[in-house]
Amino acid sequence: MDPDGPLMLKMYARMQRIRHFELKLLEIFAARMKAGDFPGALHTYDGQEAVAVGICSALRDEDYVFSTHRGHGHALAKGVDLNKAMAELNGRATGVSRGFGGSMHLYDPGHGFMGTTGIVGGGLPLCLGTAYAAWAQGNDRVTVCFFGDGGQSQGSFHESLNMAAIMKLPVIYVCENNFYAATTHVSVNCPIENVADRSKAYGIPGVVVDGNDVLAVREAAVSAIDRATKGLGPTLIECKTYRHRPHCMIIPEHRPRKELTSWKERDPILVFSQKLLDLGMATQSDLQAMENQEKELLEEAVTFMRESPLPESSALEGSLWAPSAAGL
Amino acid sequence: MPKLKMMKALNEAVNEEMARDEKVCIFGEDIGAYGGVWGLSVGLQKKYGLRRVFDTPLAESAIIGTAVGAAMAGMRPIAELQYIDFVTECMDPLVNQGSKLRFMSGGQIKVPMTIVAPCGAGTSEAAHHSNSLEAWFLNAPGLKVVMPSTISDFKGLLKSSIRDDNPVIFMWHKVLYDLEEEVPEGEWIVPLGKAAIRREGTDITLVTYSLMARRSQTAAAMVADTISVEVIDLRTLNPLDLEAINASVRKTGRLLVVHESPTRCGVGADIVKQVVDSEFERLKVAPKVLGGADLPIPFSKPLENACIPQVEDIVREIKSMVGAATEVHARP
Numbered sequence: 001m002d003p004d005g006p007l008m009l010k011m012y013a014r015m016q017r018i019r020h021f022e023l024k025l026l027e028i029f030a031a032r033m034k035a036g037d038f039p040g041a042l043h044t045y046d047g048q049e050a051v052a053v054g055i056c057s058a059l060r061d062e063d064y065v066f067s068t069h070r071g072h073g074h075a076l077a078k079g080v081d082l083n084k085a086m087a088e089l090n091g092r093a094t095g096v097s098r099g100f101g102g103s104m105h106l107y108d109p110g111h112g113f114m115g116t117t118g119i120v121g122g123g124l125p126l127c128l129g130t131a132y133a134a135w136a137q138g139n140d141r142v143t144v145c146f147f148g149d150g151g152q153s154q155g156s157f158h159e160s161l162n163m164a165a166i167m168k169l170p171v172i173y174v175c176e177n178n179f180y181a182a183t184t185h186v187s188v189n190c191p192i193e194n195v196a197d198r199s200k201a202y203g204i205p206g207v208v209v210d211g212n213d214v215l216a217v218r219e220a221a222v223s224a225i226d227r228a229t230k231g232l233g234p235t236l237i238e239c240k241t242y243r244h245r246p247h248c249m250i251i252p253e254h255r256p257r258k259e260l261t262s263w264k265e266r267d268p269i270l271v272f273s274q275k276l277l278d279l280g281m282a283t284q285s286d287l288q289a290m291e292n293q294e295k296e297l298l299e300e301a302v303t304f305m306r307e308s309p310l311p312e313s314s315a316l317e318g319s320l321w322a323p324s325a326a327g328l
Numbered sequence: 329m330p331k332l333k334m335m336k337a338l339n340e341a342v343n344e345e346m347a348r349d350e351k352v353c354i355f356g357e358d359i360g361a362y363g364g365v366w367g368l369s370v371g372l373q374k375k376y377g378l379r380r381v382f383d384t385p386l387a388e389s390a391i392i393g394t395a396v397g398a399a400m401a402g403m404r405p406i407a408e409l410q411y412i413d414f415v416t417e418c419m420d421p422l423v424n425q426g427s428k429l430r431f432m433s434g435g436q437i438k439v440p441m442t443i444v445a446p447c448g449a450g451t452s453e454a455a456h457h458s459n460s461l462e463a464w465f466l467n468a469p470g471l472k473v474v475m476p477s478t479i480s481d482f483k484g485l486l487k488s489s490i491r492d493d494n495p496v497i498f499m500w501h502k503v504l505y506d507l508e509e510e511v512p513e514g515e516w517i518v519p520l521g522k523a524a525i526r527r528e529g530t531d532i533t534l535v536t537y538s539l540m541a542r543r544s545q546t547a548a549a550m551v552a553d554t555i556s557v558e559v560i561d562l563r564t565l566n567p568l569d570l571e572a573i574n575a576s577v578r579k580t581g582r583l584l585v586v587h588e589s590p591t592r593c594g595v596g597a598d599i600v601k602q603v604v605d606s607e608f609e610r611l612k613v614a615p616k617v618l619g620g621a622d623l624p625i626p627f628s629k630p631l632e633n634a635c636i637p638q639v640e641d642i643v644r645e646i647k648s649m650v651g652a653a654t655e656v657h658a659r660p
Contacts, residue, residue, distance in 0.1 A: 064401070098434030107433035114400060115433070117425070125389050125421040129397015129405075136353060136379040136403065156420070159390035166385060319431050320470055322438040322493035324520070 002215055003057070005281050009290065011057050011214055012276060015049040015269050017082065017294040018073045022046045024298055025072070025089060029249060039090070040102050045073035047244035050268035051176050052077035054217025054239075055144055058225055064112045064130040064143040066123030068176075069104050070243070071116030074146055079111040086301040092308035099311040100319065112141075120181075121147055121154030128160055131169035131234075142170045142228045144221075150181025152198065153189045161234065165202035168233035172224040175238045176211065182247040183254055196238035204234050211239030212268040215275065241268075329510040334500060335367040337479050337511055338444070341486040342368065342406060344515075346376055349404060352490060353380040356391055356408035366505075368408055368444060388417035392443065396426040399441040399495075406490060412445040412499055413459045426495045427470030440493040444486070447475070448501040448539055448588060449625045449636050458625035458632075460538070460589040462565050465497050466598065472496040472520060473565040477541035479509035481563055484518030492520060501539040521567035525576075529558035531650045532582040535573055535599055537562040540586045540637060547642035555650050565595060573599065574607050581612035582649050588636045591619030618645045 002008070022044040032039040045052065048070075056065065056077035067074040075085055080096060088095025089103055096108050104118040114130065117123055127145035134141040151157065152175055164171045175195045179186050192198070199206025205227070209220045217239055224235035242263035246253050253260070276282045282290075332340070346352045354369050360383035363370035373381040384391045388409060395407040409415055415422065422443070429437045449458035465471045474489050474496060476482045482500060489496040526541065527548050534557050536544045541561040548557035558576050562569065577583050583603055585596035596617030603615060621635040 095434070097432060097436070100434045101432045105432040107429075107436050109400070109433070109436055114397075114437075115429075119420055119424050122420065122425060125393020125418075126397040126400070126425060128390055128394040129399065130401040131397075132394055133398045133401035133403050136398075137401075156389050156393070159385070159387040160393070163385050163387060163390045163394070167382075319435065322430055322440070324492055324494075 003218065007057065008276060008281055011053050011218075012272055012282070012287065013290045013294055014053050014057075014077055015214065015272065016291045017297070018049045018052065018076050019046055019269060020291075020295055020298050021072060021076060021082070021085070024302065026249070028090065028302070033249075041069070042103060042249045043070040043247065044245055045070055045243070047263070047267070048176060048178060048211065048241045049073055050214035050217055050272070051174065051211050051239045051241055054214040055172070055174055055221045057218050058221040059112070059142070059144065061111055063141050064114050064127070066114050066127045066143070066145045067106075067116040068123070068146050068148060068151065069116060069118055069120065070148070071106065071146070072103070075106050075108070075113055075116065078108070078113045080106065080108045080113050082297055082301045083304040086305045087308050090305050091310055092305055093311040093315065094304070094308040098315065121151040121156045123147065124151070124154065124156040124160040127171050128163055128169060131164065131171045132167070134170055140170075140229045142172060142225050144172045144174055146174050146176060148175065148181060149177040149179065149186040149189055149195060150184070151175075152195050153181075161199070161202045161204070161236065164234040165204050168231060170228035170231075171234040172221065172228060173234060173236045175236065176241055177238055178241050178243045180243075180247070180255065183251065194238055196236055199236040204236060206236040206238065208238045208240065211241030212263075212266050212271055214268060214272050329512055331508050332479055332483070332511045333508045334479055334482055334505055337483040338368055338486055338500065339370055339372075341483045341490070343372060343375070345487055345490045346372065346380065351402065351404045352406065353398065353403055354406040354408070355382045355384050355394065357384060357386055357410055359383060359408055364408060365410060366446065388414050389421055392418035392426070393421040395441045395443070396421050396429070396439055399426075399439040400429065400437055404440050404490065406442045406444060409443060409445040411457050412447045412461055413456050415445070415461060422495070423468045423471075427468050430494075431470060438493050439495050442486075442489045442492075442496045442498055444498045444500070446502045446505075447499040448503055449620075449632055450503040450539070452627060452629060452632060454627040455624040460499065462499065463589055463594045466566055466595065470495065471566065474498045474520060474563065475538040475565060476500070476563050477504070477538055477561055479507060480511045480516065481518055481524070483511050484516045485520065485563060487517050488520050496520075499538070503539050504542070518563070520564045521569055522564065523569035523572040524561045524563055525558065525572070526561045527557060527559040529556035529580065531556045531580055532584060532646060533558050533560060533573065533576040533580045534584050534586060534642075534646070535560045535562065536586040537565065538588065540588055543637065543639050544586050544642055547639050547646060550639070550643055551646055555646060557646060568599075568602075570602055573603060577603055577607045578610050581610050583611070583615035584618060584645055584649055585616070586618045586637055586642055586645075588620045590622045591617055592622045594619050613649055616645060616649060618642060
């Protein structure tokens with residue numbers, strides 16, 4: 001069942017926000033590198049927007065999301081502030097992690113965004129904890145754990161699904177299979193066709209979804225959330241998708257050209273645009289207006305970033321320990 | 329004052345903290361129905377229920393990940409590792425995530441979790457069940473480390489560890505398992521980061537912790553006729569009570585650190601460095617570390633004993649450091 005009109009348009013706008021955010025970052029980072037100012041790692045999400053938006057559109061603010069090293073899309077889809085995200089990526093004191101984290105350590109627990117991470121599969125052990133806490137505290141918050149075709153090889157994948165299945169924890173495991181872990185094809189990371197089929201080993205449902213169809217992704221999310229909140233346990237959703245660029249900025253493209261082209265023809269934004277037009281939810285100029293609005297917001301974010309200070313080194317003071325209560 | 333054995337003291341501490349704060353929970357292998365193979369959680373599942381006291385699969389990474397995640401979601405978890413040696417299985421959620429989350433998030437997230445585990449050699453459990461590993465944890469900023477040596481400290485420090493809003497690794501030495509000592513009744517808290525002077529003295533400062541704190545006191549008593557040894561039991565390794573050590577060194581002019589873990593890059597090396605930084609002028613003789621052998625722990629008794637400091641070794645080191653023959657400078 002499709003979501004209502006306004007929600008679909010919101011989803012479309014959010015996909016555009018992510019797309020343009022990534023493109024803008026590529027531009028900024030390339031300029032900084034050229035100027036001899038190494039800006040750090042950048043793993044862009046362009047091409048995978050349907051997964052982040054499809055999943056997160058079904059979540060509430062208070063639901064938890066654990067992301068990956070390729071997580072700007074997850075962050076923006078979950079409601080992390082655009083200005084603060086742009087600032088964080090450029091090391092500003094006004095960044096969401098005050099400049100302490102950068103791309104791979106973006107946190108916004110106020111929106112349930114429990115972090116991007118520099119460790120592949122790093123969220124898999126942690127998602128057990130937020131899911132357990134929801135059950136222990138008697139609330140209906142669900143936890144989404146994103147990971148890729150590389151991450152599902154990590155031992156923590158097994159440990160996490162195993163324990164979540166046994167305890168029927170409210171976790172939704174989302175594997176973004178974009179067919180490559182850095183430069184390694186998924187066939188070197190997985191001996192079977194579908195990562196989702198690993199679910200059988202844990203007695204939980206596993207579903208393969210077209211990761212470039214945002215409504216299909218959302219439908220799978222809604223179903224998994226329903227299962228989780230009913231206390232029936234976790235679900236493994238495998239979204240087959242494709243990133244438009246190599247693993248990160250400093251690795252050149254090496255994937256087969258035909259493969260890249262054919263996936264780009266199914267660009268999730270194009271797919272959804274067509275769907276909205278077909279359903280009569282929006283006209284071409286509506287779509288253009290929404291895209292333009294996101295681009296404007298992005299320009300404001302860049303301005304905010306450029307006008308923000310870098311942190312002082314004195315910010316390191318008190319940065320490690322949470323203060324102790326008296327007498328401890 | 330009632331006398332308690334170690335695990336009874338720890339069990340009481342957990343029980344009291346769970347009664348006081350509904351956010352406290354405890355889990356690990358065999359922790360739920362059985363009460364823990366060591367007895368840490370005896371009676372707790374019956375009292376507090378499955379949601380707060382439960383069994384996990386045999387998967388340290390999942391156990392500690394659960395602890396970190398639950399802490400991120402506002403709970404105050406206690407996780408048992410059946411032996412601290414198994415921490416290698418969960419170094420990622422513990423160090424890359426747990427110890428760093430507050431820092432990486434710019435202070436948005438805190439991780440008030442406590443890991444309880446046995447440590448130490450002397451029970452012929454050999455290389456995979458005899459380590460202490462505190463040096464690893466001290467070198468990963470963001471972890472507090474507690475290693476008591478008396479029953480009252482075990483209880484009071486575990487309560488403080490649970491209440492602390494940071495990740496704490498609480499290690500109890502397995503050779504002390506059958507120790508029985510008095511513990512004050514009622515609410516008994518020992519603050520983290522404060523050393524205890526076990527024996528006052530004027531000739532040499534002996535800094536130590538855990539099992540070695542007890543052996544050091546025995547050694548100090550043995551030489552008491554001729555040498556006045558001040559024994560400082562750190563109790564908490566991080567945060568370190570450096571001022572207690574420095575104050576003592578200013579008095580005695582001699583520093584000996586005794587610990588069981590391998591000597592190379594161990595806690596002793598760090599304490600010597602810190603004391604030399606501020607009290608070099610006061611030192612009459614070069615500071616020393618009597619640490620464990622730089623070897624894994626072997627199985628057969630004579631081999632195991634040769635790898636960790638014995639009372640005789642401590643006596644020998646004290647005697648070698650205190651005496652006119654070793655005075656480098658004559659100081660007033």
